[in-house]
Amino acid sequence: MEQEIFLEKESEALLLKFEQIADRLSDKGYAIIDNFLQPDEVRNLLEVLQLHQEEGTFKKAGIGPAESVTVNRQVRGDFIRWIEPSEALPPTQVFLDRMHEILRYINRTCFLGLKDFEFHFTVYPPGTVYQRHIDQFRTDDHRRLSFICYLNEDWQHENGGNLRLYLPNEDGTEEEVDVLPIAGRLACFRADMIPHEVLAANRHRYSLTGWMLDQLNELTFL
Ligand SMILES: O=C(O)CCC(=O)C(=O)O
Ligand SMILES: [Fe+2]
Numbered sequence: 424m425e426q427e428i429f430l431e432k433e434s435e436a437l438l439l440k441f442e443q444i445a446d447r448l449s450d451k452g453y454a455i456i457d458n459f460l461q462p463d464e465v466r467n468l469l470e471v472l473q474l475h476q477e478e479g480t481f482k483k484a485g486i487g488p489a490e491s492v493t494v495n496r497q498v499r500g501d502f503i504r505w506i507e508p509s510e511a512l513p514p515t516q517v518f519l520d521r522m523h524e525i526l527r528y529i530n531r532t533c534f535l536g537l538k539d540f541e542f543h544f545t546v547y548p549p550g551t552v553y554q555r556h557i558d559q560f561r562t563d564d565h566r567r568l569s570f571i572c573y574l575n576e577d578w579q580h581e582n583g584g585n586l587r588l589y590l591p592n593e594d595g596t597e598e599e600v601d602v603l604p605i606a607g608r609l610a611c612f613r614a615d616m617i618p619h620e621v622l623a624a625n626r627h628r629y630s631l632t633g634w635m636l637d638q639l640n641e642l643t644f645l
Contacts, residue, residue: 437521441528444611448568449533452613453588455602459609460518460572467514469574472544472629474512475504481546500551501621503543503632518542518631522570526635535567539640542570542633547584553621555589558614558634566614566634573604574629584624586610588617604628 440456447454460468475481481502486495508519519542526537547553559566571586578584586602588610597618602610604624612619614634621628 437524441525444525444609445529445532448529448611448613452590452616453600454609454611456609456611457605458607460574460607462576462607464514464517465574465576465606468518468631469576469629471512471514472504472546472574475544476546480504481544484545497554498556499553500547501553502546502548505541505543506633518572522633525570529568529635535635536637537567537635538638539636540570540633541636541640542631545571545630545632547621547624547628549625549627550623552623555618555620557616557618564614565636565638567637568611568635569614569617570609570611570631570633570635571604572631573608573610574606574631575604575626576606578603578605578626582624582626583622584626584628585622586619587622588612588619590617604630 440459443456444454481504483495484499484501484503486499506515506519508516511519522540522542526540529535530537558569575582575584580603584604586604588600588602590598590600592598602608
């Protein structure tokens with residue numbers, strides 16, 4: 424009985440978060456939601472991330488075949504490990520299920536016609552950055568919304584590593600919003616509209632990064 428009441432409260436709280444995501448995305452083009460992941464979910468996902476590190480399945484992230492490795496490293500210093508849903512470990516599956524729920528909620532409320540998503544685990548070693556960019560960099564790109572969930576326990580301002588969003592004003596100027604990558608926090612934004620960058624941190628910076636797509640995932644490589 425108590426468990427049921429607890430679950431009800433949990434799903435109410437989650438629904439409230441989905442509402443906030445949808446409202447803020449349509450209103451301002453971005454949303455920052457705290458406690459999107461509970462501390463135990465963060466811990467479990469960190470364990471999976473560590474497991475993937477031990478397996479050696481993280482790869483240096485790329486920015487396109489034309490770039491040289493050195494240029495690439497200056498532009499983007501993270502290591503990534505794509506999630507294959509059919510092979511996801513239980514904590515990752517819980518996370519993917521939540522993303523499915525969000526996708527359905529956003530489609531009901533925002534009419535974006537989202538069809539699928541893709542996510543990877545991400546590690547930024549100390550001192551690495553991702554320079555200013557937009558996630559939907561080509562017109563035939565199917566990324567509509569960017570989602571980042573941070574997994575950094577006990578992260579302080581002194582640790583750096585902010586996500587910096589550049590919000591376009593109507594008069595052509597920009598407003599900067601800095602987001603500290605604290606555990607459980609979700610940052611999401613319009614992939615086609617909002618330039619952003621990752622600033623250097625003095626600790627390893629862990630996250631799950633992904634995109635809501637307007638086409639089924641397996642087709643995006645065609
Ligand atoms: O980790 C972040 O805060 C943002 C990552 C990012 O911009 C990207 O992977 O495209
Ligand atoms: Fe990005």
